[in-house]
Amino acid sequence: MIRLRLYTTLGCHLCEQLEALLVTLCGTPYRLNRVEISDDDALIDHYGARIPVLQDEAGAELDRGFEPERLAHWLSARGWLDEAAWQRLQERLSGKTSPEPAKGVTLRGGRRYLG
Template sequence: MIRLTLYTTLGCHLCQQLEGLLVSLCHEPVEWTRVEISEDDALMARYGVRIPVLADAAGNELDRGFEPARLVAWLEARGWLDEEAWRQLRRRLDGEGVGGEARAAQIRNGRRYLGE
């Protein structure tokens, strides 16, 4: 079990994005303790513009972990990265469809949609 601390605040969509990435990219279950920074002036001063911030058991912190490449490097350095999950996510981020084929964009009603 991977145990982490997540410094966050209510309604932080980037924190939710980070949690989703953690669940999909770690090779074992993740348990995190959420620390609400808005209830503590010292935490607000330290993390207010940096959230979400992840911290491992040794106190090593990761800012902007919602950026997949940063999170992957941090997880890999700790031996927690699921390599296959990262390959799959990278293909999706690079715009590849099923079978490795690039998804075509379509314009409908003046809006751009990625193909399926």
């Protein structure tokens, strides 16, 4: 299991986007340690304008990991990318396939129903 650190702050929608992409694209089991930067002035100075920042165990950092291509490249360089998931995501992003409905969602007549 790999250990990753995410420098984040409360209400960061880009951080949430990165986490969702990580769940989709990471093909290796991982543990994510979220570090709240607002509790530490030094962390705010260092990461404030850069969050979300994803860091691996070796200390290598990824800024703007909420951009799918950047995260895929970063994961691939470490051998952690789920290539099939990346291919499906690229097809969805390019409009070649329609998005898969979320779990618990039923599509009927073009409308989405929960439960």
